[in-house]
Amino acid sequence: MLNSTYRKIKINSHGVPGIGNKIIAWLLFLNHFAIMERRKLLTIVTMFFILALKRQQNITVQRQLSAVREQMYMDFLSDIDMLLLITFVLHRRRLRYQRENGFGRRRAWAWPRPQNWFAVLLASPQMSHMWKPNFRMTRATFEQLCDILRANLTKRDTRMRKAWPVEWRVAVAIWRLATGDTYRSSGLQFGMGEATAFKCCVEFETVLGNLKNKYIRFPFYDGEVQEAMDRFEELYKFPQIVGAIDGSHIEIKAPPVNHEDYFNRKQFYSIVLQGIVDSDLLFRHVAVGYPGSVHDSRVLQCSGVRDLADDGTIFKSPIKIIQGEEVRPMLVGDSAYPLSSWLIKPFPYRANLLQHEKKFNQKLSAMRALVERAFGLLKGRWRITAKKNEQYYTTVKRTITAACVLHNFCLLQGDSYDDYDMTNNNDEDGNDDDQGLAWGVGGDETRELILNYMIAEEFI
Numbered sequence: 001m002l003n004s005t006y007r008k009i010k011i012n013s014h015g016v017p018g019i020g021n022k023i024i025a026w027l028l029f030l031n032h033f034a035i036m037e038r039r040k041l042l043t044i045v046t047m048f049f050i051l052a053l054k055r056q057q058n059i060t061v062q063r064q065l066s067a068v069r070e071q072m073y074m075d076f077l078s079d080i081d082m083l084l085l086i087t088f089v090l091h092r093r094r095l096r097y098q099r100e101n102g103f104g105r106r107r108a109w110a111w112p113r114p115q116n117w118f119a120v121l122l123a124s125p126q127m128s129h130m131w132k133p134n135f136r137m138t139r140a141t142f143e144q145l146c147d148i149l150r151a152n153l154t155k156r157d158t159r160m161r162k163a164w165p166v167e168w169r170v171a172v173a174i175w176r177l178a179t180g181d182t183y184r185s186s187g188l189q190f191g192m193g194e195a196t197a198f199k200c201c202v203e204f205e206t207v208l209g210n211l212k213n214k215y216i217r218f219p220f221y222d223g224e225v226q227e228a229m230d231r232f233e234e235l236y237k238f239p240q241i242v243g244a245i246d247g248s249h250i251e252i253k254a255p256p257v258n259h260e261d262y263f264n265r266k267q268f269y270s271i272v273l274q275g276i277v278d279s280d281l282l283f284r285h286v287a288v289g290y291p292g293s294v295h296d297s298r299v300l301q302c303s304g305v306r307d308l309a310d311d312g313t314i315f316k317s318p319i320k321i322i323q324g325e326e327v328r329p330m331l332v333g334d335s336a337y338p339l340s341s342w343l344i345k346p347f348p349y350r351a352n353l354l355q356h357e358k359k360f361n362q363k364l365s366a367m368r369a370l371v372e373r374a375f376g377l378l379k380g381r382w383r384i385t386a387k388k389n390e391q392y393y394t395t396v397k398r399t400i401t402a403a404c405v406l407h408n409f410c411l412l413q414g415d416s417y418d419d420y421d422m423t424n425n426n427d428e429d430g431n432d433d434d435q436g437l438a439w440g441v442g443g444d445e446t447r448e449l450i451l452n453y454m455i456a457e458e459f460i
Contacts (some may be wrong), residue, residue, distance in 0.1 A: 042055060064349055072199050118171055118190055130348065132417075135171070136178045136381045136392035141415040146170050164192070164200065173204035177403055180387040205402035215408045218276070218284045220317050229318075231279045236367050237459040239450065240320055240331075243276045243284050245305075245333045245343070246371040247296045248398055250288070250385055253420045255393040262393070264292030271393065273385075273400055274299050277371040282411055286404045289397040296336040315342040322453045327446060332367045344450065359460035360451050378407050382419045 117378065119135075121127050131139045146166050155163035168190055176186040176197075187197030219225045225242060232241040249270035255262055262269045270292035276285040287303035300306060308314045315329045331343045339345055346361040347353060353361075379386035382403040389396050410417065454460045 001413050004212045007075065021328060026106065029196075034044070051188060054308055055229065073334050075223055109359055116191075118168065122167060131209070132179070135174050137413075137415050138412055141410055142167075142170070142174075143411045144413060145409065148211075149207055155204060158181065163443055164196070168192075169200040173201045174406075176334075177382045177384050177406065180384040180389075181320045182390065202398075205398045208402040208405045209398055212405055215405050215412070216283050216286055218314060222253070228278055230331060230369065235279055236363060237321065237454070237457075238326050238347075239453065240330050240342075241332055241367060242315070243278050243331055244368050244371040245274070245276045245300070245331045245337065246375070247272050247336075249292055249376045250396065251388040252393050252396055253390055258291075260289040261293055268292075269387075271396060271400075272296075272299050273375075274303055274405075275371055275374060275404070276305070277374040279370060281370060281374045281377060282408050283374065283404050286401065288400045288404075300337060309340075309342045322449050324396060325445075325449055327449060328460060330446070332364055334368055337445065341442035341446050347447075356460055357450065357457055359374075359455065365455070368390070372405075377417060378403060382406065 004159045024362055049258070072157040117146050121130055125139075128139045131137065131142060135142060139144075149170060150166050153166045157163050159238070163395075172186050172192060175181065175189055176183070179186070181189075183201065184194040187194050190197070192200070201383060219228050219242065229240055233239055249264055249266065251268055251270050252262065255267045259269065262271065263271050271288065272290040272292060274285075274287045274290075274296070275283050278284050283305075285305065287305075289300065290299045290302065292300075305314075315331075317328070319326045319328055321327075328342055330341075333343055333345050335345055337343055337345055344364070347357045348363045349361075385400060385403050389399070391399060451460075
């Protein structure tokens with residue numbers, strides 16, 4: 001049956017001392033065994049013999065031994081019992097190979113990673129000065145955050161190992177957001193494996209995402225709206241402004257599907273983060289995840305803000321009477337946004353722009369700079385929003401949302417941060433003008449009313 005194959009092995013084994021004769025002698029013995037119909041024993045012995053010899057022979061002999069194994073497999077294919085037996089032998093051989101080469105079955109539940117600097121920092125109140133540079137927040141803010149998330153992040157110990165405490169789980173997630181490191185690098189800082197660090201970060205970001213509506217709230221009630229407008233008018237002498245709106249690009253790696261949609265005008269792949277900011281640099285609304293090539297006005301439309309404004313859910317009241325006309329609460333934006341009765345933007349820049357129109361534009365620019373400062377603070381504190389994000393593009397939204405929630409949480413705790421990053425902020429205006437596009441009616445009239453009011457009050 002296999003005599004021709006045996007002869008090939010003998011010829012190709014020439015030059016390997018003693019090997020060729022041993023192979024032929026053994027295979028002839030097994031061929032004699034086959035005549036005695038001890039097929040199961042023959043199969044086991046032959047398979048182990050061939051697999052053992054494959055590690056010792058030259059390449060040509062290995063190929064011939066593989067041919068023998070394949071021929072045996074085909075011979076016994078019609079016999080289900082023999083097929084199962086061969087499969088079992090090969091499976092056991094594969095497991096043994098995996099164990100010998102360092103992969104396969106789990107060899108330990110946790111490898112020792114002696115990183116105790118965070119344990120020392122956590123146990124030493126005298127080292128509180130190290131919290132802000134490393135975690136972008138004070139120790140008091142960190143402890144407050146842990147208390148809020150404790151119920152959602154606490155895990156139970158198992159018989160295999162102890163669960164990581166909430167403080168460590170929060171710390172590794174904040175470290176990654178603050179530095180932009182990979183899961184592997186972040187985990188090594190705290191003695192965690194890559195998979196453990198990944199799970200801790202995902203759970204932390206998911207819980208923060210669920211708290212988004214608590215910390216990022218748009219002012220719906222008249223009292224909240226009036227308070228926001230009074231603050232803007234006190235600082236900038238500009239009436240009826242609730243917040244400033246703009247967009248920022250978050251750099252990502254090229255998505256595998258429709259990557260051209262994410263290639264923006266600044267020549268890199270990104271998703272868009274749209275933010276509405278109040279006078280205290282708090283995000284009042286965020287929308288993230290739109291492809292980088294999408295225009296700012298389109299992002300505004302898709303984010304749901306326009307629908308809420310058009311149906312009167314927001315920007316409805318309180319109304320202010322200016323020169324006999326009703327003026328509703330408004331946002332301030334750059335030239336990329338359409339002019340409307342609830343969104344005011346600068347006069348188009350042209351050579352014959354009047355002096356008071358220039359001063360009006362300067363006022364608007366000063367207010368619009370708030371949202372750029374907020375983006376700069378976000379990217380300076382949470383560096384993962386400023387670096388190229390190596391996550392899969394569908395999960396970046398979760399991470400950026402968590403960073404925005406932390407931004408508001410820290411400011412509400414009175415935990416400021418002065419390391420702004422304006423160099424990486426991709427929020428310049430003037431490069432994507434909407435060419436005079438307007439939504440609804442009343443935008444031009446509202447802007448003229450505000451201009452005349454400010455001239456009469458000598459604010460410009």
